[in-house]
Amino acid sequence: MNSPIASEFLGGGAARPARDGEAIRLVQASVRYRVPHERIGTFKEYLILWLQRKVKHHTFWALKDVSLEVRQGEAFGLIGQNGAGKSTLLKLVARVLRPTSGRVWVKGRVAPLLEIGAGFHPELTGRENVYLNGAMLGFTRQEMDARFDHIVDFAELWDFIDAPLRAYSSGMWARLGFAVAIDAEPQILIVDEILSVGDEAFQRKSLARIQGFQEQGVTILLVSHNMGVIESLCQRAAWLDHGRLQAIGEAREVIRAYRQSQPG
């Protein structure tokens, strides 16, 4: 805590920063969204509501008071129903969102696999999109030059690399996005439901790559509705329900508790 900026950010917070050996730490992290149809979209609506003194913000907590720690080198699973807040939690870790209250500490370079191929442009070629996406992840052109062959090798898309992306199938698009993001030498890998893209061979390859990362000591935060994947990859897991933490602990235990709660 020797940088003035850090102390400014920590000022007033009662919680401690991440301890050694911790990669991610959430302390009572909450995220509040405005519910879309209640959003005031135009000046006119705003004026009318303001004149009627009705500027109320109807809001919705997608995450509420979630505290958890993920240790370095651990594979951690997140499970829960649709809309439980799993992707929202990942967005916090990836810095896309800020918590509405609470604190989030993240130590290390994060590779956001929130949705792969985000920012790809259909009119640009595969090659051009790889460089563009690399820049989005904070890489320079030289760094991307060094990675390029490796990325295309992994995606197995050499035949199409100079074709515009609109000529790709959705699986090919996703493969390229996955290959770029996975090549970013992350210290923390965030995986949101992406193991289901690509054909079976590519899924196996991706899984093997993630397991390889695990052996290298990369921290993995994995969201999946496939309990088999969570159980085989993750040591620990957390179950989110309507934005609240229901259970956290050994992956098998959490999955069992989650399954028991589900009807049918």
Add this chain to the structure above:
Amino acid sequence: MSEKTLATKPRSDVVVLRPSRGWTTLNLRDLWVYRELVYFLTWRDVKVRYKQTVLGALWAILQPLLNMIVLTVIFGNLAKMATDNIPRPIFTFTALLPWGLFSKALSDAGRSMLASRAMITKVYFPRLIIPLASVMGGVVDFVIQLGILLIMMVYFKITPTSAIWTLPFFLLLALITALGFGLWLSALNVLYRDVGYIIPFLTQTWLLVTPVGYSVKAIPAQWQLVYALNPMVGVVEGFRWALLGTQNPPWAVLAVSVLISLTLLISGMYYFRRMERTFADMV
């Protein structure tokens, strides 16, 4: 181990996220780490724009030429306003260079945040880069148009003044003004979609209060300083002075313009940063 709230690049820094309230810092270091992204996004915008239209890069030339013809007819043949003894096409085209940059920047930057929704909601990077890149996209067109202007000047046998070396300064001023407004509009457009509809009207009206089709001398002396509150007045007059040597350097007007442009840029950056945290769930 040091803790930083900045870039994700340095490999083992700790990023601390907390709710942000009030005014944040500008965080320019983060912008520097991602400088290549400005280049790539600018390049992407230009490339896609040229690829998607039939005439491609030719539009960069046609648009100001058509504007020039319209303005020449309106202000020359109909209103018969003076041009400081410069051939009217040159007189108008010189002003259309920075004007085109500015008006394009306003409409592109205004739309930019919504157009980049997919990126904003998925990946972290300094959001300021998006409007910045859309303003920079106009520089490519500008360079092409400058080439056309120089050819036209050869044709009309006009030699540029020795003050031509000041042109980069005026280009910079045009960019600062455009970015300042662009930042305000792009952030406001996320909150209120009306802004997108106001922008075309805004640029049209703005063109009338900027000395593009006419000379600044057409404005009565007592109104000159009020007129100069429009920072594009200083930019346009600066371009004419640097290229054509229309009159004495417009120092007073320029000083006002520079001041206003910088105020706009700095306030725009702060406003944008302040609104930044809401972008991911508002776009």
